[in-house]
Amino acid sequence: MWNMLKTFFILEKSNKRNIFACISVAIFVFGLMFFVKTEDLGNAVKEKSGEYQSLSSALSQYQNVDATDSGNGSNLYKNLVLQQLLVSKQRMAIKMDRPELFMDAAIELTDLRTKSFGMEGFDNVESYLPSKIENQLDRVFYDYMNQTGIPLSIDSLTFFQFLSYLFVVLGSVWFVFISIYTCGIMIEDFQHTSLIKGYPITFDKYVIAKSIATMLIVGVFIVEIFIFSLPLLYFKGVGNPSYPIPVFDGVFTVYPIYKYIGVAILYMIFISIFTILLSVILNVLLKNMYLTLFVELLLFIVPMLFPNMMNLIPYNPFNYMNYSHLLNGQTPDLANPVVLNATHGLIYIGMSIVLMVVAVKIFLTTGKLKRV
Amino acid sequence: MWAYFKLEFFQFMRNKKNIAIYVILLFFSCYFAIKIAPTYNPIEKVEVNEIEARYETREEFLNNVVINDGTHHLTRYAAAIFPEWNEYDKQRLDAINQNNLKEYAEATYKWYAYSDNMIFYRGGGVLYYNPGYYTFGNNYATMDGHFGYLYNASRYEGYTEVNSDLTINIFEERTALQTLQRLLNSYLPLILIVSCILFTVDIVLKDRRNPTLLQGLPLSDWRKLMVKGFVSLLGSVLAIIPLSVGLLIIGVQNGFGDFGLPVPIYIADDIFSNRMMWEYLIQNMLLIIFWFSLIISLVLLASVTLKNEFANLFVASVLVLAELMYFNRGIGAIKDFHWYPTSYVQVGQITSGYRNYLYASEALTFGSGLAIIGLCTCMFLFFTFLLSNRRKFKLL
Numbered sequence: 001m002w003n004m005l006k007t008f009f010i011l012e013k014s015n016k017r018n019i020f021a022c023i024s025v026a027i028f029v030f031g032l033m034f035f036v037k038t039e040d041l042g043n044a045v046k047e048k049s050g051e052y053q054s055l056s057s058a059l060s061q062y063q064n065v066d067a068t069d070s071g072n073g074s075n076l077y078k079n080l081v082l083q084q085l086l087v088s089k090q091r092m093a094i095k096m097d098r099p100e101l102f103m104d105a106a107i108e109l110t111d112l113r114t115k116s117f118g119m120e121g122f123d124n125v126e127s128y129l130p131s132k133i134e135n136q137l138d139r140v141f142y143d144y145m146n147q148t149g150i151p152l153s154i155d156s157l158t159f160f161q162f163l164s165y166l167f168v169v170l171g172s173v174w175f176v177f178i179s180i181y182t183c184g185i186m187i188e189d190f191q192h193t194s195l196i197k198g199y200p201i202t203f204d205k206y207v208i209a210k211s212i213a214t215m216l217i218v219g220v221f222i223v224e225i226f227i228f229s230l231p232l233l234y235f236k237g238v239g240n241p242s243y244p245i246p247v248f249d250g251v252f253t254v255y256p257i258y259k260y261i262g263v264a265i266l267y268m269i270f271i272s273i274f275t276i277l278l279s280v281i282l283n284v285l286l287k288n289m290y291l292t293l294f295v296e297l298l299l300f301i302v303p304m305l306f307p308n309m310m311n312l313i314p315y316n317p318f319n320y321m322n323y324s325h326l327l328n329g330q331t332p333d334l335a336n337p338v339v340l341n342a343t344h345g346l347i348y349i350g351m352s353i354v355l356m357v358v359a360v361k362i363f364l365t366t367g368k369l370k371r372v
Numbered sequence: 373m374w375a376y377f378k379l380e381f382f383q384f385m386r387n388k389k390n391i392a393i394y395v396i397l398l399f400f401s402c403y404f405a406i407k408i409a410p411t412y413n414p415i416e417k418v419e420v421n422e423i424e425a426r427y428e429t430r431e432e433f434l435n436n437v438v439i440n441d442g443t444h445h446l447t448r449y450a451a452a453i454f455p456e457w458n459e460y461d462k463q464r465l466d467a468i469n470q471n472n473l474k475e476y477a478e479a480t481y482k483w484y485a486y487s488d489n490m491i492f493y494r495g496g497g498v499l500y501y502n503p504g505y506y507t508f509g510n511n512y513a514t515m516d517g518h519f520g521y522l523y524n525a526s527r528y529e530g531y532t533e534v535n536s537d538l539t540i541n542i543f544e545e546r547t548a549l550q551t552l553q554r555l556l557n558s559y560l561p562l563i564l565i566v567s568c569i570l571f572t573v574d575i576v577l578k579d580r581r582n583p584t585l586l587q588g589l590p591l592s593d594w595r596k597l598m599v600k601g602f603v604s605l606l607g608s609v610l611a612i613i614p615l616s617v618g619l620l621i622i623g624v625q626n627g628f629g630d631f632g633l634p635v636p637i638y639i640a641d642d643i644f645s646n647r648m649m650w651e652y653l654i655q656n657m658l659l660i661i662f663w664f665s666l667i668i669s670l671v672l673l674a675s676v677t678l679k680n681e682f683a684n685l686f687v688a689s690v691l692v693l694a695e696l697m698y699f700n701r702g703i704g705a706i707k708d709f710h711w712y713p714t715s716y717v718q719v720g721q722i723t724s725g726y727r728n729y730l731y732a733s734e735a736l737t738f739g740s741g742l743a744i745i746g747l748c749t750c751m752f753l754f755f756t757f758l759l760s761n762r763r764k765f766k767l768l
Binding site: 016021023024027031034035038039046051053054056057058061127128129181184289290298305 | 393403497504508511570581678680681697
C-alpha cells in the first residue's frame with residue numbers, strides 16, 4: 001500500500017491537471033478579492049440607502065396619512081413608516097460614527113419586521129422587505145453583537161472577513177470543482193488495463209490508494225486557499241476571527257468566523273471524499289470521464305430543479321452538497337419547507353462514503369476490466 | 373480532406389460525451405418550456421385593474437382639487453402633470469375595453485414616454501416607476517426602471533407600425549420568438565458557449581488513444597487542426613436543434629410571434645431605435661458563431677501547447693468568466709473595457725445595447741464585438757499555424 005502511494009505521488013507530481021487545478025484555485029481567490037473590491041460588498045452606507053429606497057416604494061403603495069398611533073393608517077402602514085425612520089437613523093449613525101445607535105436601531109428594526117410578517121396586506125409589500133429567514137438571521141446577528149460588544153466590521157477585505165466570504169462562495173462551487181477535477185480519476189489507468197492487472201495488490205486496495213493520493217492533493221488545494229489569502233494580512237490587516245456569522249443550524253444561531261471556517265472545511269473534506277469515490281464508481285460503470293462529470297452535475301442540480309424531492313428523500317446526500325445554502329437557511333424558506341440540519345448532512349454524507357467503500361470492495365475487481 | 377472531414381464528423385457524432393451534451397440540452401430546453409416559461413411574470417403587464425385604479429384615483433383628485441394661494445406646491449405640481457397622464461391612461465383603458473390593440477399600443481407608447489420623462493427628470497423623490505423594479509437589495513432600481521420604461525416606449529411605438537396581428541402575449545413578450553429574445557439577453561449565450569467548450573475540449577486529444585492510425589494520413593497537421601475546428605464549429609451550431617424543441621413547445625402554448633416584431637436597441641443617451649426581430653436574431657447568431665470560433669481557436673491552441681484536457685477546460689472557462697472580475701455598473705465611463713474580448717460574452721445584451729447601458733459606455737456595439745472577437749480568433753489561429761509548421765512539432 002505504501003509503495004503504491006509513493007508510485008502515485010511520483011505520477012501525480014508531473015500531471016498537468018494538478019498544476020492547472022492549483023492555478024485555478026489561485027485565480028479563484030484573487031478573482032474573488034477583485035470582485036469584493038469592485039462590488040464594494042459590506043458597504044453599509046450603500047446597503048442602507050438601498051433599503052431606504054425599497055421601503056419608500058413599499059410606502060408608495062399607500063396613501064399618505066397620519067402615521068402616529070392614533071392616526072387612521074393601517075397597522076402595516078405605520079409599521080413601514082417606523083421601519084423607514086429606523087433605516088434613516090442607521091444611515092445617520094454610520095455617517096456620524098455612532099455604532100451603538102446603529103445597533104439599537106438594527107435590533108428595533110428586526111423586531112418591527114417580525115411583527116410586520118403577520119399583518120394584513122403583507123403580501124403586497126413582501127418583495128420590498130427581507131424574507132422571514134433573512135430577518136431572523138439579522139436578529140441573532142445583532143443580538144449577539146449587542147451582547148458581546150464586538151465592534152461592527154466595515155472592511156470586508158480584512159483577512160478573516162474575506163475568508164468567511166470566500167468559504168460561503170466555495171460552498172456553492174466546491175462540489176462542481178471537485179467533480180471536474182476528479183471526473184477522469186481512473187480513465188487514464190483504464191487505457192492501460194494490463195498495467196493495473198500487473199500491480200501486486202488487489203483492485204480495491206489500488207482504488208483506495210488512488211483515492212488517498214487524490215485526497216491529499218485536494219488537501220493541498222485547501223491549504224492553498226489560505227496561503228493565497230495571506231497578502232490581505234499585509235494590506236488590510238487580520239480582522240476579527242471571532243466576528244459572528246449568522247447561520248441556520250436547525251435553530252438560528254451565530255458561528256464565529258473560525259467555527260464557520262471549521263465547519264466549512266469539514267464539509268469540504270467530506271464532499272471531496274464522497275465525490276472521489278463517486279467518480280471511481282461512475283468511471284468503472286460508464287468508462288467515460290465526461291459522462292461521469294455530467295451524471296455528477298445532474299445529481300447535484302436535481303434537488304434544485306425539483307425541490308419537493310428534498311422533502312421526500314431527506315437522506316439524499318446531494319441535498320447537502322451545497323453547505324452554504326444549508327447554513328444560510330434557504331431550505332426552510334421553500335414552498336415545501338424542509339429543515340435540513342448541517343450535522344445530519346455530515347452523517348448522511350459519511351454513511352454514503354461508507355456504502356461506496358463497501359461497494360468498491362465487493363463489486364470492483366480487475367478481472368472484468370476492459371480497455372477503454 | 374473531405375474524407376478526413378467525414379471521418380472526424382462521424383467520430384464527433386458518435387462520441388458519447390457529445391451525445392450526452394445534446395441530450396442534456398434537450399432536457400433543459402423542455403424543462404424550461406414546461407416548468408419555467410409559464411411562471412414568467414413580466415413587470416410591465418397588460419393589466420386593466422392597475423390602469424383603472426391609477427386613472428380613477430387621479431381623476432377624482434383632479435375633479436376635487438382647488439388651487440389657491442395656500443395650495444402646497446406638490447399639489448399644484450400634481451394638478452399640472454396629471455391631466456395629460458390621465459388622458460393616455462384613458463385612451464389605454466378605452467382601447468383595451470374595445471379590444472383595439474393597435475390603439476392600445478399607440479396610447480401605451482405615449483404613456484411610457486411621458487411617464488419616464490416625468491419620473492426620471494421631474495420625479496424628485498415623489499414619483500416612482502412600476503414597483504416591480506424596487507425589489508429588496510436592488511440599489512439600481514431607478515436606473516432599471518428608466519431603462520425599462522424607455523424600452524417599452526420604443527417597443528410599443530414599434531407595434532403601432534407592425535403589419536401582423538397583435539395579441540396580449542406579444543405585449544407581454546411571451547411568444548416563442550420573444551422568449552428567445554429574452555433568453556438571449558440572459559443566460560442562453562453562456563449555455564451555448566459552455567457547450568461549445570465541452571464539444572471542443574477533446575477534439576484534438578482524443579486521437580492520443582490511437583496515434584499510429586492517423587500518422588499515415590496524407591494531411592499536414594495544420595489542415596487536420598482546421599478540419600477538427602470546423603467539425604466542432606458545426607457541432608456547436610447543431611446544438612441549436614435540441615434547444616429549438618423547447619421553443620416549439622412555447623410556440624404551441626403562447627404563439628410563435630412574428631419575425632417582423634420590433635426589438636428596441638439602446639443606442640446611447642436614452643435613445644432607442646427599433647430593429648426587426650429577424651435582423652436582431654441574425655446579428656446574435658453571427659456574434660455567437662464568432663464566439664464559437666474564438667473558443668475553438670483558443671482550445672486548439674491550448675490543445676497543441678498544453679496537451680491536457682483539464683488545461684483546455686481551464687483556459688476556456690477563464691475566457692468566459694473573466695468579465696466577472698472587473699465588471700461593475702458604470703465602469704465603462706472610467707476605463708476602456710470595450711477593448712477586452714471578454715466584455716462581449718453576453719451576446720444578446722451586446723446586440724440589444726443593454727450592456728452599453730450597464731457599462732455606461734457607447735463602444736460595446738455589435739460591430740466592435742465582431743471586430744475584436746474576429747481579431748482575437750485570427751491571432752490564436754496564427755499562433756497555432758506558426759506552431760504547427762515548426763519542424764519539431766507533434767500534434768499529439
